[in-house]
Amino acid sequence: xxxxxxxAVPDLVEGLExxxxxxxxxxxIANELDEYAVxxxxxLKEKYGFCVDVIGLANEDAYDDIDEALYMALAKGVDxxxxxxxxxxxxxxxxxxxxxxxxxxxxILTGTxxxxxxxxxxxxxxxxxxxxxxxxxxxxxxxxGDYAIVKKELGGxxxxxxxxxxxxFGIISLEKPPxxxxxxxxxxxxxxxxxxxxxxxxxxxxxxxxxxxxxxxxTEFIEGSPEEIAEKLAEVIRGxxx
Amino acid sequence: MxxxxxxxxxxxxxxxxxxxxxxxxxxxxxxxxxxxVIGKAEIEGFGACDKVLHVDDERFNNPSLHRYVLKKxxxxxxxxxxxxxxxxxxxxxxxxxxxxxSCLDLNSTAKxxxxxxxxxxxxxxxxxxxxxxxxxxxxxxxxxxxxVEKIDVDVDHEIELIEVVKPELDVDITKADVVVxxxxxxxxxxxxxxxxxxxxxxxxxxxRPLVDQGILPPSRQVGRSGRTISPKLYLALGISGAMEHVExxxxxxxxxxxxxxxxxxxxxARYGVVGDVEEIVPLLLEKIGGE
Numbered sequence: 001x002x003x004x005x006x007x008a009v010p011d012l013v014e015g016l017e018x019x020x021x022x023x024x025x026x027x028x029i030a031n032e033l034d035e036y037a038v039x040x041x042x043x044l045k046e047k048y049g050f051c052v053d054v055i056g057l058a059n060e061d062a063y064d065d066i067d068e069a070l071y072m073a074l075a076k077g078v079d080x081x082x083x084x085x086x087x088x089x090x091x092x093x094x095x096x097x098x099x100x101x102x103x104x105x106x107x108i109l110t111g112t113x114x115x116x117x118x119x120x121x122x123x124x125x126x127x128x129x130x131x132x133x134x135x136x137x138x139x140x141x142x143x144x145g146d147y148a149i150v151k152k153e154l155g156g157x158x159x160x161x162x163x164x165x166x167x168x169f170g171i172i173s174l175e176k177p178p179x180x181x182x183x184x185x186x187x188x189x190x191x192x193x194x195x196x197x198x199x200x201x202x203x204x205x206x207x208x209x210x211x212x213x214x215x216x217x218x219t220e221f222i223e224g225s226p227e228e229i230a231e232k233l234a235e236v237i238r239g240x241x242x
Numbered sequence: 243m244x245x246x247x248x249x250x251x252x253x254x255x256x257x258x259x260x261x262x263x264x265x266x267x268x269x270x271x272x273x274x275x276x277x278x279v280i281g282k283a284e285i286e287g288f289g290a291c292d293k294v295l296h297v298d299d300e301r302f303n304n305p306s307l308h309r310y311v312l313k314k315x316x317x318x319x320x321x322x323x324x325x326x327x328x329x330x331x332x333x334x335x336x337x338x339x340x341x342x343x344s345c346l347d348l349n350s351t352a353k354x355x356x357x358x359x360x361x362x363x364x365x366x367x368x369x370x371x372x373x374x375x376x377x378x379x380x381x382x383x384x385x386x387x388x389x390v391e392k393i394d395v396d397v398d399h400e401i402e403l404i405e406v407v408k409p410e411l412d413v414d415i416t417k418a419d420v421v422v423x424x425x426x427x428x429x430x431x432x433x434x435x436x437x438x439x440x441x442x443x444x445x446x447x448x449x450r451p452l453v454d455q456g457i458l459p460p461s462r463q464v465g466r467s468g469r470t471i472s473p474k475l476y477l478a479l480g481i482s483g484a485m486e487h488v489e490x491x492x493x494x495x496x497x498x499x500x501x502x503x504x505x506x507x508x509x510x511a512r513y514g515v516v517g518d519v520e521e522i523v524p525l526l527l528e529k530i531g532g533e
Contacts, residue, residue: 012358023361092338118343118356118363121336128338133399135306137330153467154330157408161306164400173454208366219514229515230525236513240475240495241420241442
């Protein structure tokens with residue numbers, strides 16, 4: 001059995017409001033690397049017939065937004081979808097509350113990091129709490145009996161590792177682009193399937209953090225019509241590569 | 243005690259180790275600074291440390307086992323702070339302990355960068371693990387004698403390194419004088435970027451999304467999990483500039499074109515254009531190509 005963790009994170013394209021004690025996104029989406037983890041799990045299911053569960057983690061504001069990613073996972077071939085309402089707390093607290101539920105899986109996959117993860121690495125914490133191996137930066141997973149064979153990225157090269165199951169892997173990329181799901185299939189799944197809510201007792205922990213907007217860059221911005229911009233840019237480039 | 247994890251791979255100590263030692267010495271005050279070397283490696287440049295713990299065992303030439311060694315060392319010696327490079331090897335060493343990821347500075351508080359480079363986070367944390375981004379601190383590499391204590395550590399987990407795969411490179415982007423970088427915003431104009439690179443005597447590089455989508459091969463990837471480039475000019479087209487990418491850019495000059503005026507790439511750019519690459523690049527090619 002494979003369990004995949006998918007986290008709702010701020011949509012960075014839509015922008016953020018940065019307040020001293022809070023970052024308020026305009027919109028939430030599923031963490032991209034977690035969606036890669038779903039893709040990897042579905043590939044393993046197709047190859048070996050594993051049962052795959054997806055577990056969505058979302059705060060109050062993102063609790064409805066995460067549904068689309070979970071239905072999408074079901075449309076891709078995931079067997080069961082669960083979701084968990086998470087309070088304002090740390091990755092450690094969430095992992096601790098979830099660890100009993102995750103214990104049954106042979107493989108637990110998630111993104112190596114989420115875009116808003118600055119305190120703790122979720123997959124690594126889960127593995128420590130379950131006392132099972134962890135490898136992050138993984139681009140592919142295969143199975144060889146009691147072992148998983150993973151490729152780990154390492155700055156232009158990669159390591160091939162043989163890891164005893166059960167294990168947790170942090171996914172960073174895919175060897176093939178994610179599969180396409182037609183909207184009609186997604187709509188059908190949304191009508192037919194349900195997402196089960198998991199009620200977990202997650203301890204709320206308030207971190208002493210302050211959010212700051214980075215200083216404005218000292219960039220010299222080139223302005224004008226596209227034609228003027230191109231003209232000025234060409235001049236700048238010629239100067240720089242002389 | 244402050245513990246610095248000396249990143250090693252194939253017997254070589256990674257440069258970031260000395261950046262961590264530099265910062266550790268600065269914040270240590272009366273505390274000692276120890277370095278932890280795991281696996282076979284030549285101990286050099288650790289003269290500024292009070293001690294080196296060396297787990298001198300070739301089993302640990304496999305960096306995927308280092309997190310379990312670190313865990314034992316932390317239990318044995320209880321360091322106040324553990325400094326680790328935020329690299330593909332280092333990030334796997336995050337344990338179930340308070341850990342700051344993508345740390346840019348460390349004093350009484352830790353400063354991290356998050357949300358794709360759009361937010362700084364200041365965290366008050368006296369003890370814990372700090373995963374520090376490359377290039378954040380000045381390196382301190384001091385020759386000279388240092389006390390080396392060899393220790394044995396056993397680990398329970400089975401992770402075997404079967405193979406190190408080093409793909410053949412179609413092009414070496416680290417040697418180019420001009421790199422035209424393409425990101426998600428430029429995925430429709432990769433052909434134009436290639437033309438532009440050719441006219442400028444350079445090569446095309448890419449941010450992770452384009453490599454992940456198979457549009458360009460991994461040899462072109464710039465960043466933490468790709469390659470570090472140091473050209474005279476880096477022309478970043480439709481690249482948002484997440485830390486993952488920016489860490490691999492050591493260019494003399496950066497020009498960035500991006501639709502989003504708040505894109506973090508502008509923080510490293512000398513010149514910037516807020517605009518659509520699909521509109522500007524063809525015109526630029528006309529102007530430059532018309533030489």
